[in-house]
Amino acid sequence: MSSTPVEDELRRQIADHGPVSFRDLMLAALYHPRFGYYTNLRGFGPDGDFITSPERHPAFGWLLGRQVLEVWQALERPRPFRILELGAGSGALAEPLVRFLRSEGVSDLVYTLDEVSPTLRELQRRRLTDPAFRWNGVDEPANFVVANEVADALPVHRAIIKDGHLHEMLVTVDRSGELTWTVAEQPHAALDAYFQALHVLPNEGEVMDICLELENWVESIARRLERGMALVIDYTASPPRDSLLTYYRHTLGSDPFVRLGEQDISARVDLRTLVRFGIARGLKAGAVAQRGLLYNLGFPQVQAHLTGMTDREALAHLVDMNAAGGQIVAVFLLGGMPEGYKPAGAVGRDWPEPGEVPSLPPNADEADFLGQWREAFGPPDGGRG
Numbered sequence: 490m491s492s493t494p495v496e497d498e499l500r501r502q503i504a505d506h507g508p509v510s511f512r513d514l515m516l517a518a519l520y521h522p523r524f525g526y527y528t529n530l531r532g533f534g535p536d537g538d539f540i541t542s543p544e545r546h547p548a549f550g551w552l553l554g555r556q557v558l559e560v561w562q563a564l565e566r567p568r569p570f571r572i573l574e575l576g577a578g579s580g581a582l583a584e585p586l587v588r589f590l591r592s593e594g595v596s597d598l599v600y601t602l603d604e605v606s607p608t609l610r611e612l613q614r615r616r617l618t619d620p621a622f623r624w625n626g627v628d629e630p631a632n633f634v635v636a637n638e639v640a641d642a643l644p645v646h647r648a649i650i651k652d653g654h655l656h657e658m659l660v661t662v663d664r665s666g667e668l669t670w671t672v673a674e675q676p677h678a679a680l681d682a683y684f685q686a687l688h689v690l691p692n693e694g695e696v697m698d699i700c701l702e703l704e705n706w707v708e709s710i711a712r713r714l715e716r717g718m719a720l721v722i723d724y725t726a727s728p729p730r731d732s733l734l735t736y737y738r739h740t741l742g743s744d745p746f747v748r749l750g751e752q753d754i755s756a757r758v759d760l761r762t763l764v765r766f767g768i769a770r771g772l773k774a775g776a777v778a779q780r781g782l783l784y785n786l787g788f789p790q791v792q793a794h795l796t797g798m799t800d801r802e803a804l805a806h807l808v809d810m811n812a813a814g815g816q817i818v819a820v821f822l823l824g825g826m827p828e829g830y831k832p833a834g835a836v837g838r839d840w841p842e843p844g845e846v847p848s849l850p851p852n853a854d855e856a857d858f859l860g861q862w863r864e865a866f867g868p869p870d871g872g873r874g
């Protein structure tokens with residue numbers, strides 16, 4: 490397989506200074522200012538490498554809108570109501586969410602998008618036309634922070650347990666010129682400390698992927714959350730055992746050394762530790778699997794509304810316990826919410842019958858089938874008049 494500019498740069502670094510941390514490799518592969526994967530990402534789905542829940546179906550953003558609306562009501566309708574989305578991707582979550590809030594009469598709204606990728610920022614600007622959207626002021630306080638499948642893009646250290654301690658696995662070049670792992674002789678103090686706090690010592694020889702940046706990331710959310718809620722939704726591994734995933738053109742892989750800068754690398758998130766960091770910052774915290782979150786927000790109503798094949802398939806995936814529904818977990822972090830407040834996404838509630846739920850365009854086969862069906866069984870005038 491041919492080399493990439495990111496790989497060439499890493500090889501030079503290894504030749505000049507010795508083995509590099511996997512964290513530095515992941516950082517360069519995803520965020521290199523010219524050749525990083527996210528730096529050049531043009532979208533998801535057919536244009537990208539994996540399909541996130543909001544990309545799969547706009548009802549995901551619509552349902553989260555109910556949770557956001559509930560926070561707006563619980564805070565007695567702050568003016569303006571400020572939402573911050575971290576890692577907003579193509580805007581597939583933001584668009585239906587804001588449309589829902591508008592339909593519910595939330596008029597004084599500021600929705601800030603924090604996005605590291607210049608190509609995706611451009612896509613968002615073209616797609617998101619509501620005046621609520623803006624791309625500056627990401628450090629200002631927010632009443633609602635949402636981060637869907639973003640924490641798994643934070644770079645991780647890789648380590649192995651040896652004699653009861655975590656030794657960092659570094660990246661080097663072997664005799665035949667291939668990138669390969671090498672284990673540091675001395676234990677890594679910060680990685681050891683991470684596991685002491687977790688009170689779980691993995692077995693000898695187990696491999697762990699540890700995000701030392703998670704604490705600062707949670708801290709930066711807590712700082713912005715004076716009164717409100719953060720919803721962090723992600724694939725999880727707690728403790729973070731062997732949790733790397735790669736994606737290239739819709740194919741899941743696990744070799745992070747290939748196609749550096751051209752394939753996605755992510756690490757399932759240690760959400761238990763994330764919750765602990767949130768509590769240490771004075772936030773209240775809770776968690777529920779994505780399936781539970783969506784059901785609590787009224788998923789059956791959406792299913793009842795959207796009966797086309799394309800919609801049904803996409804919706805089923807969102808709540809499939811063997812896929813996104815079970816592997817993704819939503820963490821609620823609450824700061825300054827009224828006493829006794831419990832998020833609807835965690836405990837459920839009776840929802841009013843929805844007026845309109847966003848749907849996917851039917852695919853060609855389905856549209857054809859529906860056309861034939863209507864022709865055969867529809868009213869003679871085509872339903873007009």
Ligand SMILES: C[S@@+](CC[C@H](N)C(=O)[O-])C[C@H]1O[C@@H](n2cnc3c(N)ncnc32)[C@H](O)[C@@H]1O
Pocket residue numbers: 527533541542543544575576577578579581582603604605606609636637638639642643
């Ligand atoms: C897997 S995608 C998820 C996109 C979107 N949230 C969704 O659910 O469709 C991760 C997104 O986070 C962005 N991202 C990654 N690291 C980031 C960072 N440190 N700050 C802001 N955005 C980041 C990426 O550019 C990408 O848009």
